[in-house]
Amino acid sequence: MSGMLHSVLNKLITSGDLKVHYTDNHMETYGNGSPPHVVLVFHTKAAERAIALDPELKLGECFMDGEISFPTGDIYSFLQLVFENTGAIAAKEPWMRVLAKLRKIFRPLQQMNTLSRSSKNVQRHYDLSGDLYDLFLDPDKQYSCAYFETPKSSLADAQLAKKRHIAAKLQIHPDDKLLDIGCGWGGLGLYFAEMLDADVTGVTLSQEQYQIANQRARAQELHHQARFLLQDYRHLDQQFDKISSVGMFEHVGVTHYAEFFRQVARLLKPGGSMLLHSIGRSDEPSSTNPFIRKYIFPGGYIPALSEVLPHIEQSGLVITDIEILRLHYAETLKAWREAFIVNRDKAKALYDERFCRMWEFYLAGSESAFRWQNMMVFQIQLAHRQDAVPLTRSYIEQEEKRLKKLESCRFKIVRERYANENTAAQLRH
Structure with missing residues (x-):
C-alpha cells in the first residue's frame, strides 16, 4: 500500500464512501459512508505512486491506460467525491502547490500559438x-x-x-x-x-x-x-x-x-x-x-x-x-x-x-x-x-422573443418542404 496516498486520502476524504483496493491486497475505507459510494482498484504499484505525486496528470493517464478501475461507481462519481471534499486539490498539499507554480512558469512556452x-x-x-x-x-x-x-x-x-x-x-x-x-x-x-x-x-x-x-x-x-x-x-x-x-x-x-x-x-x-x-x-x-x-x-x-x-x-x-x-x-x-x-x-x-x-x-x-x-x-x-x-439590456430579451417566432415560422416551412418532397418521391416510385 502507498503510505503517501493513504495519508492524503485519509486527510482529505471526510464525507462520502471511498473504498480503495491497493496492489498488496490491502483495502482501506475513507469518508463517513454517505453517498456517493465508490470502489477504486489499483492494478499497478506504479499507479499508486504516480497518482500520489501528481494526481492532476496521472489520475487521467492511469485511468486511460487501465491501471485503475471502478467496480462500484465510475470516474465521474470518483471526481465528485474528491471535489466535494477538497475543492481544488492543488491548494491543499504543499507539493501540489510547487507543481502548480512550475506549470505556471512554463505557461508561456506552452501557449506559443504561432x-x-x-x-x-x-x-x-x-x-x-x-x-x-x-x-x-x-x-x-x-x-x-x-x-x-x-x-x-x-x-x-x-x-x-x-x-x-x-x-x-x-x-x-x-x-x-x-x-x-x-x-x-x-x-x-x-x-x-x-x-x-x-x-x-x-x-x-x-x-x-x-x-x-x-x-x-x-x-x-x-x-x-x-x-x-x-x-x-x-x-x-x-x-x-x-x-x-x-x-x-x-x-x-x-x-x-x-x-x-x-x-x-x-x-x-x-x-x-x-x-x-x-x-x-x-x-x-x-x-x-x-x-x-x-x-x-x-x-x-x-x-x-x-x-x-x-x-x-x-x-x-x-x-x-x-x-x-x-x-x-x-x-x-x-x-x-x-x-x-x-x-x-x-x-x-x-x-x-x-x-x-x-x-x-x-x-x-x-x-x-x-x-x-x-x-x-x-x-x-x-x-x-x-x-x-442600447442603453439597457432589455433589448436582448425582446430580440430573443422575436427570433423565437422567426424560428417557428422557418422550421414550419422546412417541415412542409420536406413533407412535399417525400410525397413527390413516393409518387414517382
Whole structure:
C-alpha cells in the first residue's frame, strides 16, 4: 500500500464512501459512508505512486491506460467525491502547490500559438472523425456551452437558445457583414444567415470543420451568403459590421491576447459590435490542467477575466456588456458525457478502448470542473463606441422573443418542404 496516498486520502476524504483496493491486497475505507459510494482498484504499484505525486496528470493517464478501475461507481462519481471534499486539490498539499507554480512558469512556452502551431493544435482535436462528434453532440454539432433557459431544456433546445442569445446581443440586421472567428461546423454562422439574412464569413483551422460547414451551407442553399474559410483570423483584412467568436478564444493563449484584440479592433467597423464567448476561470490566473493540455487541447488555456480585460482596454475597444454563465457548461457536458457513454461501443469501433477511456476522463473531468471547481463561461460584448448598443439590456430579451417566432415560422416551412418532397418521391416510385 502507498503510505503517501493513504495519508492524503485519509486527510482529505471526510464525507462520502471511498473504498480503495491497493496492489498488496490491502483495502482501506475513507469518508463517513454517505453517498456517493465508490470502489477504486489499483492494478499497478506504479499507479499508486504516480497518482500520489501528481494526481492532476496521472489520475487521467492511469485511468486511460487501465491501471485503475471502478467496480462500484465510475470516474465521474470518483471526481465528485474528491471535489466535494477538497475543492481544488492543488491548494491543499504543499507539493501540489510547487507543481502548480512550475506549470505556471512554463505557461508561456506552452501557449506559443504561432500561425503554424495553432493550425497543428486545432487539427489534433477537431480533425478527429466527424462520426465521433455525432455520437454525443446535438444535431447542429454545437461544440460549446449551451444556454439552458430552464433546467428541463433538452441539449438541442439549449444549443438553439445559445445561438439565439448571441444573435440577440449582436443585433444583426439583414445584409450585415458578419465574421465568425472559429466557426466550428458552421451552425452559428448558418443561423445568422438563415434567420437574419446576414452575409456570413466563418474561419476555422480545421480541415474537417471547413469541409462540413461548407457542405451544410450548400445543402441548405445558403452558400451564397454563408462561406467558411480554412484560414487564420490573423490573415483577414476586410471589415465587418458584427463579429462573433464562440469557443475559440481558449485556443489563443495568454501571450497572444494583445494580438487577438488588436486584430478584432481592425476588423470591426466603427459602428459595429462583437460578442466573445469563452470558458474562463472564476479565480486567479493559473495554468492549463496538464492532462487536458497533453491529450485534449494542446496550446489551450482558460483565462481569468483579469488576464483578458487589460488587453481589451489597450486595444481601444469598449466593453459594453459582460455576462457570466455558471452551471450552463456543467449541464452541457453532462449531456455530452451521457451520450458518449451510451454510444461508447461505436466510439471504440472508430478508435480503441484507450481512446474511449481518455474521452471519458476528459468529459467527466471537464463537467466536474464546472460543477464543483472554478470554471465558468463569460460573454463579453465589445464595440468601438459607447452608443453601439442600447442603453439597457432589455433589448436582448425582446430580440430573443422575436427570433423565437422567426424560428417557428422557418422550421414550419422546412417541415412542409420536406413533407412535399417525400410525397413527390413516393409518387414517382
